[in-house]
Amino acid sequence: MIEAINLTKRYEDGVLALDSLNLKVNPGEIYCLLGANGAGKTTTINLFLNFIPPTSGTPLINGIDVTRDPLEAKKYVAYLSENVMLYGNFTARQNLDFFAKLGGKKNLKKEDYYMVMREVGLPERAFEQRVKEFSKGMRQKLGIAICMIKDAPALLLDEPTAGLDPASAAEFIETLKELRRRGKAILMSTHDIFRAKEIADRVGIMKEGRKVMERTREELEYENLERLYLDYMRGGLGPESEERRAS
Amino acid sequence: MAEAHVTSSPHIPFQATAAPGGFRAAWIVARRELVEQLTSLRFLIIGVLVLGLTPLAVYVGVRDYTNRLEDYHRLATAQQELRAGPAGEAVSGVWNLEVLRAIRPPEPLSALVHGLDARLPEYWDFSPRGIRVGPLASRPHRLADVLGQLDVEFLVRVVLGLLAILLAFDAVVGEKELGTLRMTLSQPLPRAAFLVGKLIAGAITLLALLAMVFLLALLSAQFFGLDLLAGDPLTKVGLIAVAASFYLLCFYALGLMISSLAGSQKTSLVILLVTWVVAVLALPPLSTLVAQAVSPVPPVHAVEAKKRALDEAIRQEAARAMGEVYREETGQDQMVSMRLYQEHKDAIDRRIAPIVTRYVGKRRQLLGELDRDTQRRMARQNEVARIIMALSPAAAFAHAAADLAGTGDTYAQSWWTAVRLHQSRLNAALFDDPPMVTMWMRNMSMTLRRHDPPSITDLPAFTPPRRDARAAINRALPALGLLLLYTGLFIAGGFIAFSRYDVR
Numbered sequence: 012m013i014e015a016i017n018l019t020k021r022y023e024d025g026v027l028a029l030d031s032l033n034l035k036v037n038p039g040e041i042y043c044l045l046g047a048n049g050a051g052k053t054t055t056i057n058l059f060l061n062f063i064p065p066t067s068g069t070p071l072i073n074g075i076d077v078t079r080d081p082l083e084a085k086k087y088v089a090y091l092s093e094n095v096m097l098y099g100n101f102t103a104r105q106n107l108d109f110f111a112k113l114g115g116k117k118n119l120k121k122e123d124y125y126m127v128m129r130e131v132g133l134p135e136r137a138f139e140q141r142v143k144e145f146s147k148g149m150r151q152k153l154g155i156a157i158c159m160i161k162d163a164p165a166l167l168l169d170e171p172t173a174g175l176d177p178a179s180a181a182e183f184i185e186t187l188k189e190l191r192r193r194g195k196a197i198l199m200s201t202h203d204i205f206r207a208k209e210i211a212d213r214v215g216i217m218k219e220g221r222k223v224m225e226r227t228r229e230e231l232e233y234e235n236l237e238r239l240y241l242d243y244m245r246g247g248l249g250p251e252s253e254e255r256r257a258s
Numbered sequence: 259m260a261e262a263h264v265t266s267s268p269h270i271p272f273q274a275t276a277a278p279g280g281f282r283a284a285w286i287v288a289r290r291e292l293v294e295q296l297t298s299l300r301f302l303i304i305g306v307l308v309l310g311l312t313p314l315a316v317y318v319g320v321r322d323y324t325n326r327l328e329d330y331h332r333l334a335t336a337q338q339e340l341r342a343g344p345a346g347e348a349v350s351g352v353w354n355l356e357v358l359r360a361i362r363p364p365e366p367l368s369a370l371v372h373g374l375d376a377r378l379p380e381y382w383d384f385s386p387r388g389i390r391v392g393p394l395a396s397r398p399h400r401l402a403d404v405l406g407q408l409d410v411e412f413l414v415r416v417v418l419g420l421l422a423i424l425l426a427f428d429a430v431v432g433e434k435e436l437g438t439l440r441m442t443l444s445q446p447l448p449r450a451a452f453l454v455g456k457l458i459a460g461a462i463t464l465l466a467l468l469a470m471v472f473l474l475a476l477l478s479a480q481f482f483g484l485d486l487l488a489g490d491p492l493t494k495v496g497l498i499a500v501a502a503s504f505y506l507l508c509f510y511a512l513g514l515m516i517s518s519l520a521g522s523q524k525t526s527l528v529i530l531l532v533t534w535v536v537a538v539l540a541l542p543p544l545s546t547l548v549a550q551a552v553s554p555v556p557p558v559h560a561v562e563a564k565k566r567a568l569d570e571a572i573r574q575e576a577a578r579a580m581g582e583v584y585r586e587e588t589g590q591d592q593m594v595s596m597r598l599y600q601e602h603k604d605a606i607d608r609r610i611a612p613i614v615t616r617y618v619g620k621r622r623q624l625l626g627e628l629d630r631d632t633q634r635r636m637a638r639q640n641e642v643a644r645i646i647m648a649l650s651p652a653a654a655f656a657h658a659a660a661d662l663a664g665t666g667d668t669y670a671q672s673w674w675t676a677v678r679l680h681q682s683r684l685n686a687a688l689f690d691d692p693p694m695v696t697m698w699m700r701n702m703s704m705t706l707r708r709h710d711p712p713s714i715t716d717l718p719a720f721t722p723p724r725r726d727a728r729a730a731i732n733r734a735l736p737a738l739g740l741l742l743l744y745t746g747l748f749i750a751g752g753f754i755a756f757s758r759y760d761v762r
């Protein structure tokens with residue numbers, strides 16, 4: 012559903028932000044990208060959304076090359092950023108309505124919007140409240156409601172739990188689990204190793220634009236993800252070869 | 259669904275909802291933007307300001323117009339009386355030339371677009387020496403002097419022009435800073451549709467306010483006693499409103515373009531405000547100053563004095579030559595007598611005819627050169643001013659509005675053309691063959707009546723320039739074309755800039 016094939020991005024100033032990334036997120040799977048700031052996580056998401064063109068390689072959404080047919084590809088993907096920023100002068104329902112219509116949804120009723128907002132845990136009083144009065148947690152919930160109402164099979168989440176209080180983050184993780192259960196393919200960038208370990212079906216560690224390690228949930232049961240992450244970040248371990256990974 | 263280009267992921271049976279088409283997507287963006295704009299503080303403040311100032315501006319304009327209309331009626335009545343009296347029966351000499359006067363009526367639409375209407379002459383007189391310019395139509399201590407150039411055109415150009423910029427400066431870069439641009443463009447929304455949506459919203463907001471301003475202006479004019487609600491004036495007001503729409507769209511498109519190029523809202527606002535100040539406030543007066551420096555035109559009274567002195571010199575020369583003819587034909591050099599003239603009339607008339615022709619020819623040549631030089635300088639000055647003002651959409655709009663209202667530079671030029679044409683027709687019909695001439699001999703002079711002067715009804719009538727809507731459109735076409743060009747350029751620039759916009 013979400014796939015990167017040798018995806019590379021070098022900016023005009025020569026900085027190599029992403030170096031031959033290969034990854035694949037299948038339906039009903041959550042893939043967590045871990046890495047420090049500047050590791051290339053957000054660049055990867057930007058490439059999948061066609062916000063920037065790749066230097067080489069192919070980003071695919073539902074088998075569609077994003078660079079060649081971005082509008083078609085975007086029908087199959089929903090996006091949630093670290094800081095969900097919406098139109099402050101509009102109510103939660105109006106924001107939901109705006110993005111739902113842009114996503115192609117028609118004839119939705121007020122009750123349909125209310126139902127999705129209930130599902131993500133927004134309090135009833137917030138439905139017709141202006142978004143500028145929302146806390147960050149409420150905005151994140153509304154952001155995930157926007158993703159849910161689009162009902163896209165692929166989700167791109169850019170550090171969605173950053174800055175959330177523990178309760179909100181826990182609620183958010185539960186929502187993601189539900190989305191996985193519904194068969195969504197979810198690519199999530201995060202700094203939060205513990206959340207990643209809790210929810211991810213696969214984890215990739217990125218460093219300086221390269222994916223240096225990838226583990227499945229089963230593999231991680233026998234390894235300490237935190238120690239692996241820190242070892243890679245401190246430079247103690249080099250990129251894992253395909254052979255080593257296979258063995 | 260479009261063809262999948264590369265497929266290596268398994269394709270799950272998901273039925274994507276059809277994304278909205280280009281125009282529908284643009285309309286979704288436009289509706290949201292429209293609500294945002296119409297409820298914004300900047301729109302409310304400027305809207306209240308402009309709607310509050312409109313009746314005041316119209317009141318000033320109507321007062322000024324009615325004052326000038328009174329002056330016009332006074333002059334026209336005096337001329338009618340003159341034509342009905344002895345002066346109307348025969349035109350000769352200099353004492354009754356007022357009967358030939360071309361009186362310019364004030365333009366009713368100057369109540370909305372002052373333009374040059376009050377700064378053009380009230381009338382032009384025609385004389386053997388050429389055109390004599392009457393006083394300016396403006397009155398001292400007018401209310402307009404106190405309030406400056408406050409008219410509907412000013413409100414649109416300055417105040418609504420500012421609103422167009424304030425609505426557009428953050429339309430793109432503001433959404434980027436807020437973070438909503440990423441959210442919006444993560445949807446299957448073509449970038450062009452996003453910008454078209456912004457354009458539609460801005461156009462509706464600005465045009466709605468513009469329509470209110472013009473409606474209020476027309477109703478205010480009616481209330482203050484000036485009927486503009488029918489016929490040509492209403493058509494012209496409609497055309498001015500169309501020009502104003504292009505102008506506002508032009509500034510809004512400029513705002514979108516800068517907003518798609520600037521790195522931050524602050525930068526966008528600063529660039530646009532500086533552009534607004536230069537284009538709207540600085541360039542028009544600056545263009546006049548530069549044009550005056552490049553091609554100075556001597557003041558009217560100086561040219562008139564020079565013409566009088568020249569004419570006097572050649573007239574005296576001719577009068578002395580005719581006195582010599584009188585002396586030779588009558589043998590009398592101590593006194594001039596009408597009886598002696600009548601006795602030798604045929605011989606004297608035959609011999610002074612070439613002198614009169616030479617005098618008229620020389621006068622036309624010398625005074626004509628002076629006139630042509632002044633006209634050349636004035637034309638060059640106008641050309642320089644127009645070239646500099648072509649750099650500003652605000653100046654293009656001011657020109658278009660004034661030309662459509664009949665208060666513009668082009669309309670003023672058409673008056674001058676009509677006046678010059680009339681002077682040349684009067685030269686042929688009257689001044690080139692003067693019925694009376696003066697001869698000088700020693701210290702004596704005598705005015706001879708060579709033949710009967712033509713009746714006023716035999717002289718060509720003055721034809722004022724056309725004032726209908728079609729003529730107004732023709733006059734305004736260059737400025738309107740320039741305005742359209744600017745609007746098109748800024749819209750195209752906005753689309754190009756946004757197609758390459760880095761939304762990160």
